[in-house]
Amino acid sequence: MQRRRFLRGFIGLILAVFMARKGFGKSDEMPEKIEKIHKTEDEWRKMLTPEQFYVLREEGTERPFTSPLLENKRKGQYVCAGCELGLFTSEMKFDSGTGWPSFFTTIEGRVVTQRDFKLLLPRTEYHCARCGGHQGHVFKDGPPPTGQRWCNNGIALEFIPDKG
Numbered sequence: 001m002q003r004r005r006f007l008r009g010f011i012g013l014i015l016a017v018f019m020a021r022k023g024f025g026k027s028d029e030m031p032e033k034i035e036k037i038h039k040t041e042d043e044w045r046k047m048l049t050p051e052q053f054y055v056l057r058e059e060g061t062e063r064p065f066t067s068p069l070l071e072n073k074r075k076g077q078y079v080c081a082g083c084e085l086g087l088f089t090s091e092m093k094f095d096s097g098t099g100w101p102s103f104f105t106t107i108e109g110r111v112v113t114q115r116d117f118k119l120l121l122p123r124t125e126y127h128c129a130r131c132g133g134h135q136g137h138v139f140k141d142g143p144p145p146t147g148q149r150w151c152n153n154g155i156a157l158e159f160i161p162d163k164g
Contacts, residue, residue, distance in 0.1 A: 056133035064099025067154020076161040082133035103150040
């Protein structure tokens with residue numbers, strides 16, 4: 001068991017070094033200056049539901065097709081459920097057919113990306129730039145104009161409708 005863990009870690013390290021040298025996983029955009037929020041684990045547990053805590057703080061994934069935001073077509077803004085920082089607008093949303101709310105871009109500077117090797121193959125995960133809450137993963141199979149699919153856990157978001 002220890003040998004397997006060591007081998008996984010070693011392979012992950014080799015892949016991370018290779019990807020870093022090739023420039024993968026680096027964000028081309030520097031996030032705007034956003035005041036960071038720091039809370040203890042107990043503070044997060046008190047303010048989030050157990051499901052939100054699992055996704056936002058433990059980098060979990062909600063089951064597909066369970067989010068009420070999946071079918072939401074109203075005009076407004078999608079904000080982080082942990083700190084209410086706006087991450088997406090309704091104009092950025094599209095139906096990817098994957099079972100999670102998907103967007104073709106983000107509000108500039110509101111998310112930070114990093115490489116994720118949890119499934120052995122590298123993926124790009126993203127987090128809220130203010131509270132660090134895990135949102136989802138970004139893929140290169142989205143629609144024009146970006147070709148990106150920002151696949152978000154619906155439970156990690158709240159929707160604020162436009163007024164009027």
